[in-house]
Structure formats: C-alpha cells, structure tokens
Amino acid sequence: MSTTDTTADVLDVAAIRRDFPILEQEVHGKRLVFLDSAASAQKPRSVIEAMSEFAENDYANIHRGVYSLAERATARYEEARVAVARFIGAPSAAEVIFTKNATEGLNLVAGSWGRANLGPGDAVVLTQMEHHANIVPWFQLQQEKGFEIRWIPVGPDHMLDLSDLDRLLDGAKLVGLTAMSNVLGTLTPVREIADAAHAAGALVCVDACQYVPHVPTDVVAMGADFAAFSGHKMVGPTGIGVLWGRGELLDAMPPFMGGGGMILTVDLQGFTPDAPPAKFEAGTPPIIEAIGLHAAIDYLNALGMDAVRAHEVSLTAYALRALTERVGDRLTIHGPSEPAQRGGVLSLAIDDVHPHDLAQVMDEHAVCVRPGHHCAKPLMKVLGVGATARASLYVYNDTDDVDALAVALADAADFFAP
Amino acid sequence: MPGLEDLYREIILDHYRSPRNRGELPAPPATKTEGFNPLCGDEIVVYVDVVDGTVADIRIDGQGCSISQSSASMMSSAVKGKTLAEVGDLTRAFKAMMSIHESSLGGEATAGEAAADGEALEAPEGVKLGDLEALQGVVKFPVRIKCATLSWNTLAQALDEATAGTE
Numbered sequence: 001m002s003t004t005d006t007t008a009d010v011l012d013v014a015a016i017r018r019d020f021p022i023l024e025q026e027v028h029g030k031r032l033v034f035l036d037s038a039a040s041a042q043k044p045r046s047v048i049e050a051m052s053e054f055a056e057n058d059y060a061n062i063h064r065g066v067y068s069l070a071e072r073a074t075a076r077y078e079e080a081r082v083a084v085a086r087f088i089g090a091p092s093a094a095e096v097i098f099t100k101n102a103t104e105g106l107n108l109v110a111g112s113w114g115r116a117n118l119g120p121g122d123a124v125v126l127t128q129m130e131h132h133a134n135i136v137p138w139f140q141l142q143q144e145k146g147f148e149i150r151w152i153p154v155g156p157d158h159m160l161d162l163s164d165l166d167r168l169l170d171g172a173k174l175v176g177l178t179a180m181s182n183v184l185g186t187l188t189p190v191r192e193i194a195d196a197a198h199a200a201g202a203l204v205c206v207d208a209c210q211y212v213p214h215v216p217t218d219v220v221a222m223g224a225d226f227a228a229f230s231g232h233k234m235v236g237p238t239g240i241g242v243l244w245g246r247g248e249l250l251d252a253m254p255p256f257m258g259g260g261g262m263i264l265t266v267d268l269q270g271f272t273p274d275a276p277p278a279k280f281e282a283g284t285p286p287i288i289e290a291i292g293l294h295a296a297i298d299y300l301n302a303l304g305m306d307a308v309r310a311h312e313v314s315l316t317a318y319a320l321r322a323l324t325e326r327v328g329d330r331l332t333i334h335g336p337s338e339p340a341q342r343g344g345v346l347s348l349a350i351d352d353v354h355p356h357d358l359a360q361v362m363d364e365h366a367v368c369v370r371p372g373h374h375c376a377k378p379l380m381k382v383l384g385v386g387a388t389a390r391a392s393l394y395v396y397n398d399t400d401d402v403d404a405l406a407v408a409l410a411d412a413a414d415f416f417a418p
Numbered sequence: 419m420p421g422l423e424d425l426y427r428e429i430i431l432d433h434y435r436s437p438r439n440r441g442e443l444p445a446p447p448a449t450k451t452e453g454f455n456p457l458c459g460d461e462i463v464v465y466v467d468v469v470d471g472t473v474a475d476i477r478i479d480g481q482g483c484s485i486s487q488s489s490a491s492m493m494s495s496a497v498k499g500k501t502l503a504e505v506g507d508l509t510r511a512f513k514a515m516m517s518i519h520e521s522s523l524g525g526e527a528t529a530g531e532a533a534a535d536g537e538a539l540e541a542p543e544g545v546k547l548g549d550l551e552a553l554q555g556v557v558k559f560p561v562r563i564k565c566a567t568l569s570w571n572t573l574a575q576a577l578d579e580a581t582a583g584t585e
Contacts, residue, residue, distance in 0.1 A: 356458050356483035356565065357426075364422060373459035380459065386481045387459045415426070416484070418435055 011303060011311040013398040019044040019299075020396050030366035033404045038182055038210060038345050038392030039370055040232045043296075047235060050295035051288050061284055063261065077287055080294035081277070087297045088208075088227065089218030090244050097243045097250070097280045098290060102209040103133040105228030105243030106176075108256045108280060109205050110137035113226075114174070115145070116254055122147040123172040125202070127188070128154045128382050129181045132375040134207045138176065152177070152193075154382050158184045158335050165193070169200035177204070179211035179222070183374045183388065184335035185316070185345035187215075194223025203249070209233060213394075214312055214343050216305040219244050231289060235395075236296030240289035243280070250276035257282040300395075308395055312344040315393050319346055319402045326406035330413055334383060344393030347374075348409065353416040355389035361415050362389075365408035424555035425562070426484065433549075434484040439494035441477045443467055448475070449580040453572030455564055460486045464572045468580040473497050473505060478569065485553070485562050490569035492550050502577060507542045509570055514541035515554055516563050 017023050020042050025032055034042060054076060060067070062074040078093070085093040099105045114137075118124065124138050128151050142149055150168050155161035160177075169175070175197040179190050194204040203225040211217060212227075213234035219227045226249070231240040245253075255262050255273045259282035264272040273279045300308065317339040323331060327350070334347040348369070350358060355371035362369055369391045373380045380386060391405055443450075443465035453462045460482030467475040476498050478490045493512075497505045556566045 354481075354483035354487075356460075356485075356562075360425065360559070360562070361422060371458060377459065386461065415422070416431070 009311055009314065009398065010307045011395060013311075013396060016303070016396050017398075019046065021045055021048070023396060027366035028364060031400075031404070033365070033367045033401045033408075035391040035393065035397065035401065035405060036368045036370050037213075037233070037394035037397075038374075038390065040238070041213065041235045041394055042396065043237065043292075044235055044299050046299055047237065047292050047295045051237065051292040054291040055288055059288065062287055063278075073287060076294075077285070077290050080290040083294045083297045084242055085244075087217070087301070088212060088242075088244060089220055091220065092247055094275070094277055095244055095247050095250060097245070097277045098285050099228070099241040099243050099280075100239060100286070101232070101241035102207065102228040102230040103241075105226075105241055106133050106205070106207060107137045108243050109176075109226050109228070109245070110141045112253045112256045112280070113203075113249065114138070114141045118145045118147045118173060120146045121171070123150055124148070125150045125152060125168050125172045125175045125197075127152040127160055127177045129160070129184060129186060129188075129376065129379045130176065130178055131182055131207060131209070132377070133209075134176050134178065134205075135378065147173075151378075154184075154379065158186055159341070160186070160188050160193075162189070162193070165196055166200075169196055169202060172197070172200060172202040174203045174205060176207070178207040178209075179227075180208075180214070180343045180345070181335070181376075181379070182210045182345060183347050183376045183379055183383075183390065185342035185347075186336055187211075187341055187343065191221070191223045198223070210343060210345065213300075215309050225249060231293040231296060234293075234296055235299055237286075237289045237292035240286040240293050242293075245276075247276070250280070253279075255279050255282070259283045261285070303395060311395065312393055313339045315397060315399070315402065316342065316344045316346070318399055319344070319391075319393065319405070322399075322402050322406050323348070323409065327410050327413055331409070334385075334388060344397075346391045346393075347388035348391060349385060349388055350409070350413045350416075352418065353413060355387045357416060358389045358409070358412045361412035362405075362408040365404060365411065367391075367405055367408040369405070424558055427552040427555065429549055429552045430484060430488040433488035433491040437478065437487055437491040439477050439491070439498065440479070441465075442479055443475060443477045448477075449576050451572055451576035451579060452480075453568050453575070455482070455486070455568050457561075457564065458483070460565065460568060462486065462490055462569050462572050464490075464569065464576045466573065466576045466580055468502070468577065471503075472501050473499065473577075476573075482568070483562075483565055485556060485565040486568050489550075489553055489566045492553070493569050493573060496548065496550060497573065502581070505573075505577065507545045508547070509574055511541045511545040511547055512550055512553075512570055513567065515547065515551070516557060516567050 060070040060073040153161045205226040206224040208227045208229045212229040226245045232238040262282040332349040336342045359371040448467040461480040463479040465477040
C-alpha cells in the first residue's frame with residue numbers, strides 16, 4: 001500500500017458512498033459535496049439500522065434487570081465497550097468510559113483527576129492549537145485551584161514548537177494536547193511529548209477527537225494516560241463519546257458525577273463508589289448510541305484503519321495541489337504542507353474575503369464547508385485571522401469532491417474580487 | 419430557494435469594500451464597546467461620541483464578514499448626527515426588518531432575532547431606513563441575521579454606557 005500514490009485509491013469510495021443514504025441527495029440541483037466531517041461525520045446505513053434493530057428487538061435499561069431482555073441489552077452494551085477497547089488498543093475494557101462526547105471526557109479528567117490532584121504551585125501545560133474543550137475546563141478548574149497554565153507554542157510551520165519544552169514541563173503535573181488539530185490538521189508528536197512529560201512527572205491527556213476516526217490508534221503506544229474522543233465524528237451517532245484512562249489512575253480518581261449506577265452502596269451517612277467504568281457512568285448511559293458506536297467501529301474496521309489513513313493522505317495531497325492550481329495565489333491553506341504530517345483538515349483563506357462569505361457562496365455549489373473559529377480562538381489569534389473556511393475529508397470523499405471544492409472556492413473568490 | 423443576489427446586493431459589497439467611518443475615537447471622551455458573535459468569531463468595536471443627546475461622531479473597528487461589516491458601515495452613516503431618540507427609532511426599525519416572519523419564509527418558522535431578544539419587533543412609523551433596506555435579503559438566510567444585527571446590538575450597548583456615564 002502506497003501512501004503517496006494519488007491515482008489509485010485504497011478505498012472503493014463509490015461503494016462507500018452507497019453505504020451513506022444522506023449522500024444520495026442533491027442540494028440546489030447539484031450532487032451533495034459533504035466536507036464537514038471534522039465537525040460531525042455522516043452515518044452509514046449499518047449504523048442507522050443497528051440502532052433501530054436494537055431498539056426494536058433488544059432494548060431495555062442495563063445492568064439492573066434480571067429479565068432476559070435486560071440481560072441481552074446489557075451484553076450488547078458491554079460488547080460495545082470491548083469493541084472500543086480493541087479499536088484503540090486499550091489493555092482492558094474496564095478502562096473505557098462511555099461519556100456524552102469528547103468534551104465530557106475532557107471535563108471528567110479536569111473535574112475528577114484535576115480537582116483531586118492540582119493546587120497552587122502546580123502547572124498544567126496545554127498547546128496553542130487546542131480546541132476550547134481542552135482549554136475551558138482547565139480555566140474553570142484554575143479559578144478554583146489556582147494552578148498555573150502554560151502553553152506549548154505553534155511554530156510558523158504550524159507544527160508544535162518544542163524548543164522550550166523542558167522549561168514548560170518543569171513542575172507540570174499534566175500535559176493536555178490534541179493528537180490532531182481540528183483547524184490545521186497537524187499531527188502532533190504525542191509520543192515524544194508524552195515521554196518528556198512522564199520524565200518530568202506529568203500525566204498526558206490526549207484530545208483524540210480528530211485522530212481516532214482517521215488514524216490507526218493505540219493509546220498505549222501513543223504514551224497517553226487519558227484519551228478522549230466522540231462517536232459522531234467516526235460515523236457513529238451523537239450522544240456518545242469515550243474517555244479512556246489508565247486503570248490505576250481511574251481506580252484512584254473520585255467520581256465525576258453522582259447518581260444511579262455509579263455506587264457500590266449508599267446509606268444515610270454517605271456512599272461508596274463502584275469500580276471503573278461504572279464509577280464514571282452515573283445515570284442511564286447512552287445505550288442505543290453505544291450499539292451505534294459499535295456498528296461504526298465494525299464499519300471502520302471492515303474498511304481497515306490503515307486504508308482509511310492512506311486514503312486521506314493521498315486525497316489531502318491531491319487537494320493541496322488541486323486547490324492551489326485552481327485558485328492560485330489568493331489562496332492560503334493553513335497547516336503543514338506535507339500530507340504525511342497532517343490529516344485531511346483544510347483551513348482555507350482567500351485574500352480579502354471573509355470565510356463566512358466564502359462558505360455562503362460555496363453552498364450554492366452544494367459544497368458543505370464550515371466557516372468560523374472552530375472553537376479554537378487562541379489558535380486563530382496565533383494565525384492572525386478571525387476565522388477560516390474549513391473543508392475536511394473522510395472515507396466517503398473522493399477527487400470529484402475535491403474538484404467541486406476547487407470550483408466552488410474559485411467562484412467564491414471571484415464573486416468577492418475587488 | 420433565495421439566490422445570492424438577494425443577500426449580496428451591490429450596495430452591501432460597496433460598503434464592505436469601502437467601509438465608512440472606519441477607525442477609532444479617543445475613549446474617553448468617546449465610549450468604546452466591543453461586540454462578539456460567538457458562532458463565527460466576528461468582533462466589532464463601536465466608538466461613539468454622544469454630545470447633548472446627539473451622536474456627534476462614530477467609528478467602527480474590528481473584523482467580520484461582508485454582512486456584518488457592511489451593516490456596521492451603513493449604520494455608522496445612518497446614525498451620525500442623529501439624536502438618541504432618532505437612533506432608537508432607527509434601531510427598532512432595523513431590528514424589525516431583521517425579525518423573521520413566518521410568512522416571509524413560506525411557513526418555515528425559525529428561531530431568529532425575535533425569539534432571541536424577546537422584544538416586540540414593531541417598526542416605528544415614518545422611519546426611513548434608506549440604504550439599510552439592502553440588508554432585507556439577509557432574513558432569507560437565517561444564520562446570517564446575527565451578522566447583520568451585531569453592530570446594532572453593540573451600538574445600543576454603547577449608547578446605554580455613554581448615557582449612563584453622563585446622567
């Protein structure tokens with residue numbers, strides 16, 4: 001398998017497109033070109049049908065009922081947990097906590113581990129390319145606990161600048177970083193940073209939201225202590241995400257939310273929490289969504305994550321070339337220029353045209369891109385822009401989509417040309 | 419489906435390319451107020467100088483899309499030299515134009531400015547919006563309404579602050 005061959009695709013995209021009912025429609029009389037998977041991916045028929053089939057045949061609340069239906073539902077829910085663990089290389093399914101989304105997972109780390117372990121004199125190190133989900137929870141906790149927050153800068157090549165890493169890590173207790181920027185597509189050197197962090201006595205919390213759907217993932221090889229991601233970005237449903245954490249850390253952490261399902265016992269004096277993962281899954285969890293996430297993992301496994309990554313590298317290389325050829329010097333594509341260093345996230349800018357206006361004209365071409373700050377306002381400031389128009393690629397995108405993007409982008413640039 | 423020409427009228431693009439009253443005023447004596455659109459990241463800064471109940475001068479700074487920038491530019495031209503009462507009428511008239519009526523969307527009721535602000539959006543009688551009427555087409559693109567109203571909301575806040583300081 002070549003990762004540089006742009007003529008032969010390792011995925012049969014035409015067949016994949018037929019798996020996604022939503023892609024059959026036309027918008028404004030044109031073929032729908034969906035390029036917003038970094039915000040949320042579309043769902044294959046197998047995911048949609050797995051959820052409705054489960055709801056029609058096997059649904060009940062889990063873990064408590066002794067009737068056979070409840071046992072079936074519980075088994076299916078726990079099978080989903082095992083599938084997630086295998087998909088990300090987790091040593092144990094008990095280390096896989098189902099959350100609402102990656103945001104909740106990161107809040108769980110801050111609210112549970114952080115609240116128990118951080119105080120004045122401590123430092124948390126984040127990167128300038130974090131999503132707000134891996135920034136705001138730490139600011140919230142900082143107000144309560146008074147620790148320092150330091151920032152790993154983004155260099156002019158749109159990679160992390162690690163030249164000052166040793167100083168940043170001195171006295172740090174946790175490093176929070178994205179594995180792939182949702183704005184730049186930059187793949188960060190998680191392992192290198194994790195090794196340095198561990199040597200300095202800090203834990204590593206990875207925002208893997210843009211990574212797990214697109215790149216073969218092994219959380220242990222990555223050097224992570226925590227990793228959070230969302231189901232809906234990996235062709236699964238909304239309403240379910242995952243926080244993986246190393247077992248001994250989860251064992252020692254206090255519960256995040258209290259309620260049913262997370263206790264061993266409660267009396268009028270207090271409560272004793274259950275063991276992980278139940279300790280962190282208060283209340284009825286997203287049961288149907290877990291079945292959908294399992295089907296999504298089955299779908300991606302059938303494609304093969306190596307093939308998914310190879311497809312995106314070759315399509316990104318094609319896009320970088322085609323867009324520059326078609327649109328010319330007015331176009332800036334933020335992020336690393338080398339496809340192997342990045343994912344298929346293309347933050348586009350046209351001189352003197354606001355991304356909001358670009359995206360509006362591109363909608364006339366049925367091309368779905370996302371304008372805005374992508375919940376990364378600190379990074380926008382580093383880039384010196386207020387917003388970008390982001391096109392993001394996934395398994396159902398092909399060179400036809402990229403060509404349509406190039407035509408729409410050139411048209412939008414012309415529309416607003418002075 | 420409304421076309422782009424409904425949204426991007428020539429006068430809008432003219433104000434976008436050549437914004438009026440662009441820049442800053444020394445504050446104080448002027449009042450400086452920032453407005454943000456958290457959805458798209460647009461930021462607008464309104465500098466307003468209120469003298470004897472009149473908008474003596476106004477400047478607009480910040481960055482944003484053609485709709486937010488042209489709306490701010492047209493607003494600055496429309497309110498300069500007007501009394502606070504006249505600016506209030508203009509603001510109400512503009513917000514009324516920007517409110518979504520079910521009929522104008524062919525029955526597709528959408529949560530827009532009216533619901534968000536909880537205001538009664540009745541246009542005051544006899545107020546001429548002039549160039550600002552070019553922004554009427556924005557209503558057909560509901561997610562862009564907040565772009566058009568950003569500068570007006572920021573101005574209203576600035577005038578509140580300016581008059582609170584002088585009374």
